[in-house]
Amino acid sequence: MVRFHEIDRAGIVYFATIFQYCHEAYEDLLAELVGNLEEFFRTKDWGLPLVHAEADYAQPLRLGDRVRIALRPARVGGKSVTYEYTLTDEATGAARATVRLVHACVTVPGFASRPLPDEVRAGLARLGLV
Amino acid sequence: MVRFHEIDRAGIVYFATIFQYCHEAYEDLLAELVGNLEEFFRTKDWGLPLVHAEADYAQPLRLGDRVRIALRPARVGGKSVTYEYTLTDEATGAARATVRLVHACVTVPGFASRPLPDEVRAGLARLGLV
Amino acid sequence: MVRFHEIDRAGIVYFATIFQYCHEAYEDLLAELVGNLEEFFRTKDWGLPLVHAEADYAQPLRLGDRVRIALRPARVGGKSVTYEYTLTDEATGAARATVRLVHACVTVPGFASRPLPDEVRAGLARLGLV
Amino acid sequence: MVRFHEIDRAGIVYFATIFQYCHEAYEDLLAELVGNLEEFFRTKDWGLPLVHAEADYAQPLRLGDRVRIALRPARVGGKSVTYEYTLTDEATGAARATVRLVHACVTVPGFASRPLPDEVRAGLARLGLV
Numbered sequence: 001m002v003r004f005h006e007i008d009r010a011g012i013v014y015f016a017t018i019f020q021y022c023h024e025a026y027e028d029l030l031a032e033l034v035g036n037l038e039e040f041f042r043t044k045d046w047g048l049p050l051v052h053a054e055a056d057y058a059q060p061l062r063l064g065d066r067v068r069i070a071l072r073p074a075r076v077g078g079k080s081v082t083y084e085y086t087l088t089d090e091a092t093g094a095a096r097a098t099v100r101l102v103h104a105c106v107t108v109p110g111f112a113s114r115p116l117p118d119e120v121r122a123g124l125a126r127l128g129l130v
Numbered sequence: 131m132v133r134f135h136e137i138d139r140a141g142i143v144y145f146a147t148i149f150q151y152c153h154e155a156y157e158d159l160l161a162e163l164v165g166n167l168e169e170f171f172r173t174k175d176w177g178l179p180l181v182h183a184e185a186d187y188a189q190p191l192r193l194g195d196r197v198r199i200a201l202r203p204a205r206v207g208g209k210s211v212t213y214e215y216t217l218t219d220e221a222t223g224a225a226r227a228t229v230r231l232v233h234a235c236v237t238v239p240g241f242a243s244r245p246l247p248d249e250v251r252a253g254l255a256r257l258g259l260v
Numbered sequence: 261m262v263r264f265h266e267i268d269r270a271g272i273v274y275f276a277t278i279f280q281y282c283h284e285a286y287e288d289l290l291a292e293l294v295g296n297l298e299e300f301f302r303t304k305d306w307g308l309p310l311v312h313a314e315a316d317y318a319q320p321l322r323l324g325d326r327v328r329i330a331l332r333p334a335r336v337g338g339k340s341v342t343y344e345y346t347l348t349d350e351a352t353g354a355a356r357a358t359v360r361l362v363h364a365c366v367t368v369p370g371f372a373s374r375p376l377p378d379e380v381r382a383g384l385a386r387l388g389l390v
Numbered sequence: 391m392v393r394f395h396e397i398d399r400a401g402i403v404y405f406a407t408i409f410q411y412c413h414e415a416y417e418d419l420l421a422e423l424v425g426n427l428e429e430f431f432r433t434k435d436w437g438l439p440l441v442h443a444e445a446d447y448a449q450p451l452r453l454g455d456r457v458r459i460a461l462r463p464a465r466v467g468g469k470s471v472t473y474e475y476t477l478t479d480e481a482t483g484a485a486r487a488t489v490r491l492v493h494a495c496v497t498v499p500g501f502a503s504r505p506l507p508d509e510v511r512a513g514l515a516r517l518g519l520v
Contacts, residue, residue: 003284004283004287004399004400005283005398005406007397008397009171009394010171010394011239011399012179014394014395015183016183017146019149020146020265023145024263024264027264031324036324037264037323038139038323038324049140049187050187052184052185052187054183054185055184056182057179057181060179063298063399064291064296065298108140133410133414134269134270134413134417135268135274135276135413139267139323140264141269144265150395153394153395154393157394161454166454168454192428193269193427193431194421194426195428269427270431270439271499275443276406276407276410279405280406283405307400309400311446312447313444313445313447314445315440316442317440317443319501371449371450
């Protein structure tokens with residue numbers, strides 16, 4: 001649900017907040033794949049920072065609007081994974097935005113490119129997403 | 131300069147915040163084009179909401195990093211305008227991100243497509259940007 | 261649930277975000293009192309901006325923590341209303357923070373002090389909160 | 391300067407953002423006291439999380455407003471330090487808000503209470519603030 005502080009001076013949801021909505025859906029998926037996220041970020045030697053993000057906005061979102069977010073892995077590569085998000089109005093089903101987020105797999109803390117861990121690939125398969 | 135609250139759980143600037151940095155540069159340009167922004171949003175019958183936003187991330191930003199943002203109009207169309215942003219490290223000049231924001235001109239409050247006002251086109255010319 | 265971008269460089273929830281959590285609970289209450297919030301802010305000639313906000317932090321919140329927020333009107337005055345919030349860990353019940361928000365009733369758009377509307381007082385009574 | 395995304399659905403700066411403004415002034419002071427903040431948060435075994443925050447709001451802030459923030463240490467205790475902030479309109483000098491932030495000194499990562507390090511006390515004296 002769109003919140004009071006997410007509205008900008010033009011009276012609609014600030015465009016960058018749409019990316020936040022999608023990333024929150026991604027966080028829920030990541031927790032399914034790797035377990036507790038606090039422990040993941042404290043202990044894991046790899047990570048999946050964004051290397052590309054893009055959004056197409058169909059209709060502005062307003063205070064109180066409820067948005068449904070559908071997430072799907074669009075490409076699971078050797079060293080990266082791409083998720084696509086479709087945002088629709090929960091009440092009407094009308095399109096609001098589509099978003100594409102490309103994550104590269106890197107070492108942590110070095111941020112050097114490395115292969116996608118098996119647990120990501122296997123987890124997506126287990127969830128029936130690939 | 132990257133701020134304390136802009137850092138995420140992975141220890142780097144949250145990816146969507148890069149869009150905010152660019153939009154702040156855009157706001158400064160918009161104020162050059164149309165004058166006082168509070169008055170603009172209170173009185174004008176047109177606006178320029180985002181219809182597309184994309185970013186390519188080259189290197190993560192960390193707390194205290196200073197970023198230089200170069201903005202240029204990449205395309206001034208009949209009903210839209212596209213700005214490109216190049217983010218570099220202020221100290222080293224190293225590339226951090228490139229961002230492209232596409233604004234469509236719409237009526238306010240109706241959000242129907244309409245031609246770009248002359249004051250935008252003329253203002254960009256006056257500033258030597260087109 | 262604490263989100264990835266809400267964590268600051270110290271690895272815990274940014275202190276000001278606690279106020280956001282409470283205000284979101286307030287927004288849900290306000291919608292119970294006045295109906296659709298988008299319509300409320302577009303049409304009403306009164307509002308309830310904050311004149312005071314304070315928080316006491318007991319324990320830091322970390323990524324993935326789930327917080328229960330209990331809200332109660334602490335004082336319903338002639339021209340203002342005060343809400344108190346208690347934040348506890350959903351899993352353990354441990355105290356996380358207490359927050360107090362004081363709203364003054366003002367005219368909109370003038371922001372001059374005015375009496376609290378009956379619909380706020382009556383709505384709080386109808387919900388059994390006063 | 392107040393930014394486009396900092397405005398809420400009521401058309402003024404979101405109340406919690408005032409705390410962010412003050413904390414940014416605090417970050418600048420902290421960098422004077424301890425040097426590079428990224429290195430500080432990566433290496434130091436102590437920290438200064440908030441245990442109390444409060445704000446009194448005098449006048450709403452609007453898009454484009456420029457705010458001057460005056461910071462002073464109000465109390466430097468054995469295990470905590472309190473800063474007070476006065477926010478005024480840069481153009482007119484009119485009061486906007488006053489804020490008080492109380493930081494407790496804790497061990498990191500344990501978050502147990504500990505004495506304020508000498509470098510904080512000495513740094514504040516060196517800057518002529520105590």
